[in-house]
Amino acid sequence: MEQTKNIIITGFMGTGKTTVGREVARILAREFYDTDEIIEARAGMCITDVFNLHGEPSFRQMESAVMAELVRSDHTVIATGGGTLLNDGIADLALKTGIIFCLNADLPSLAARLRLSINRPLLRGRDTFQSLLQQREKSYRQLPNQIDTTHLSPHEVASAIIDEYRQLTGDVASRA
Amino acid sequence: MLRFLTAGESHGPGLTAIIEGLPAGLPLTVDHINPMLQRRQRSYGRGTRMKRIEKDQIAITGGVRNGITIGSPLALWLENRDWQNRKDKNPPPKRVPRPGHADLAGVLKYGFDDIQNVIERASARETAIRTAVGAVAIRLLAEFDIHVVGYVRGIGGQTLIDNEHSPEEIKKRIKSSPVYCPDPEKTNLMCKEIDRAREAGDTLGGVFEVLVDNAPVGLGSHVHWDRKLDGRLAQAILSIPSVKGLEIGSAIANAAHPGSHVHDHIILQDGRITHSSNRAGGLEGGITNGEKIVIRGFAKPISSLRKPLPSVNMATKAVTKAPYVRSDICVVPAISVIAEAVVAWIIADCFVEKFGGDSIAEINANFDRYRQGLTG
Numbered sequence: 001m002e003q004t005k006n007i008i009i010t011g012f013m014g015t016g017k018t019t020v021g022r023e024v025a026r027i028l029a030r031e032f033y034d035t036d037e038i039i040e041a042r043a044g045m046c047i048t049d050v051f052n053l054h055g056e057p058s059f060r061q062m063e064s065a066v067m068a069e070l071v072r073s074d075h076t077v078i079a080t081g082g083g084t085l086l087n088d089g090i091a092d093l094a095l096k097t098g099i100i101f102c103l104n105a106d107l108p109s110l111a112a113r114l115r116l117s118i119n120r121p122l123l124r125g126r127d128t129f130q131s132l133l134q135q136r137e138k139s140y141r142q143l144p145n146q147i148d149t150t151h152l153s154p155h156e157v158a159s160a161i162i163d164e165y166r167q168l169t170g171d172v173a174s175r176a
Numbered sequence: 177m178l179r180f181l182t183a184g185e186s187h188g189p190g191l192t193a194i195i196e197g198l199p200a201g202l203p204l205t206v207d208h209i210n211p212m213l214q215r216r217q218r219s220y221g222r223g224t225r226m227k228r229i230e231k232d233q234i235a236i237t238g239g240v241r242n243g244i245t246i247g248s249p250l251a252l253w254l255e256n257r258d259w260q261n262r263k264d265k266n267p268p269p270k271r272v273p274r275p276g277h278a279d280l281a282g283v284l285k286y287g288f289d290d291i292q293n294v295i296e297r298a299s300a301r302e303t304a305i306r307t308a309v310g311a312v313a314i315r316l317l318a319e320f321d322i323h324v325v326g327y328v329r330g331i332g333g334q335t336l337i338d339n340e341h342s343p344e345e346i347k348k349r350i351k352s353s354p355v356y357c358p359d360p361e362k363t364n365l366m367c368k369e370i371d372r373a374r375e376a377g378d379t380l381g382g383v384f385e386v387l388v389d390n391a392p393v394g395l396g397s398h399v400h401w402d403r404k405l406d407g408r409l410a411q412a413i414l415s416i417p418s419v420k421g422l423e424i425g426s427a428i429a430n431a432a433h434p435g436s437h438v439h440d441h442i443i444l445q446d447g448r449i450t451h452s453s454n455r456a457g458g459l460e461g462g463i464t465n466g467e468k469i470v471i472r473g474f475a476k477p478i479s480s481l482r483k484p485l486p487s488v489n490m491a492t493k494a495v496t497k498a499p500y501v502r503s504d505i506c507v508v509p510a511i512s513v514i515a516e517a518v519v520a521w522i523i524a525d526c527f528v529e530k531f532g533g534d535s536i537a538e539i540n541a542n543f544d545r546y547r548q549g550l551t552g
Contacts, residue, residue, distance in 0.1 A: 004494055004496070022267065023268075026268040026269070028492070029269075029271050029489065029491030029492050030271070030492070031496075032268050044223070072484055075489055075492070075496040076496075
């Protein structure tokens with residue numbers, strides 16, 4: 001029997017990967033995995049502390065390991081961390097086993113959404129935020145299936161992803 | 177009669193236990209309970225390599241006054257520190273049951289859509305509060321000089337063939353073993369097994385043993401099947417998640433030998449009637465016979481994420497795999513701690529059953545009279 005592809009949601013922080021991912025999983029009745037959540041559960045501490053105590057390279061290693069394990073499954077929804085798919089090796093792995101959706105939003109929206117959450121190790125101020133976004137923008141734009149979430153609710157984004165997924169795979173079983 | 181109930185789920189605010197029937201006059205503080213909880217949490221092979229150890233801390237919220245029990249129900253509360261961070265998260269329902277767990281049967285039994293409803297209570301997290309209950313039992317037994325120790329005999333292919341140490345000696349030695357095995361050489365080999373399994377993305381099961389030292393003859397009974405101590409101990413041990421087998425004394429080895437080689441002789445030693453050996457593991461006919469009680473348990477390896485097992489999505493009927501978020505490689509040392517706790521509870525229950533009273537002083541008087549009767 002053919003394997004149903006994973007739906008992999010990525011994008012800069014604040015674009016709604018986790019929230020949208022949960023919604024997509026709910027609608028399609030699929031298992032949902034958030035790589036940051038899994039890393040936190042395994043490390044026994046929040047991402048900020050992983051960065052502080054073990055450094056970014058260690059974190060990226062854990063991230064690779066988690067993605068490598070998750071893509072062995074199918075019929076799931078995976079929300080990645082912000083930088084996860086910017087590594088070619090992991091991006092290739094993800095492309096082989098899933099359909100990638102890259103969320104984006106304009107800078108003011110992201111800033112507004114992120115003001116509500118302070119646990120972001122790579123953000124030290126608005127300038128850092130802006131420059132990190134600029135740094136990564138080009139790499140994100142190269143990923144397939146871009147969705148602008150600026151003016152959309154999580155449910156609307158989820159619906160857009162599901163519609164696109166059905167068109168790409170002809171998977172009628174994923175009818176909501 | 178001693179009895180207890182626990183309540184609480186693995187991702188709820190915390191775990192609760194209420195113990196009823198504890199005699200008054202027993203000195204009891206959180207310091208008698210917390211060390212055992214910490215031993216359960218931190219052994220080599222648990223996913224704690226990068227953990228900032230969040231120590232379980234028990235709170236006593238009833239039954240103790242000025243450090244002594246007052247005969248009223250003892251209430252224990254074990255807070256889940258993670259709860260504040262997680263309580264507003266709204267995860268979608270889980271649909272894929274994990275093989276080897278309560279998931280599938282539990283969901284069908286209770287009519288759930290979300291497997292998480294089963295996982296929450298079936299999770300081994302509940303063993304934390306049962307360990308706390310066992311720690312109270314250990315405190316009680318210590319008043320009568322009865323001691324319980326759980327330790328590890330085997331992890332993966334590495335097994336301790338013989339144990340020649342006394343329970344007291346074992347208790348000391350396992351303190352310096354990250355896998356709670358009393359032999360330093362075996363400990364090293366076991367740690368290497370765990371490292372190998374970690375590299376391979378696999379998990380390990382093993383063998384643990386619980387010894388009860390100095391329990392008096394006469395606990396349990398032969399008169400009815402449900403009063404036989406063997407069965408009560410077996411129920412306690414087999415109720416621990418991952419434990420799938422158990423033997424009392426050297427039962428498995430005995431089964432392969434003729435009777436003439438296997439039974440313990442009754443002898444006279446220094447004017448006392450005793451046994452020449454203890455293959456029976458301290459139990460005969462369902463009653464303690466005065467020898468050391470020996471129970472061995474066998475734990476299966478836990479499911480691992482790196483090799484997800486085939487399963488089916490219950491909502492969509494898609495044939496898929498069940499990945500499983502765990503970082504523990506081997507929990508056998510933790511199980512040895514839980515086993516120590518549950519055995520202590522059963523022994524304490526039987527002890528209070530026989531020598532019952534409302535206070536430690538009263539129980540002591542009953543126990544003394546009985547012991548005098550034994551030697552007379």
